[in-house]
């Protein structure tokens with residue numbers, strides 16, 4: 001199978017899912033884009049302003065849908081389009 005074709009297909013699929021509000025982008029600590037399922041998004045209304053949590057122990061990144069990203073006051077002239085907040089630590093599954 002042609003690998004470059006594959007990548008394009010995957011990219012298009014991701015893009016379609018993003019546009020439809022099925023998945024959203026999650027930034028990892030390495031700056032790698034990962035994707036997670038949207039819980040309450042629709043095509044018209046995306047809301048991803050929740051915190052993500054990366055567990056150092058199991059390596060899983062998860063959505064904390066109920067934890068909102070706080071308002072950030074940007075300097076004059078700056079326009080925020082996307083906010084990401086990644087918290088790193090130990091998740092409830094790993095915390096003994």
Ligand SMILES: [Zn+2]
Pocket residue numbers: 021022023024038041042045046047048
């Ligand atoms: Zn969404």
Ligand SMILES: [Zn+2]
Pocket residue numbers: 055056057058059060090091092093094095
């Ligand atoms: Zn964990």
Ligand SMILES: [Zn+2]
Pocket residue numbers: 024026036048050051052062063064
């Ligand atoms: Zn999320």
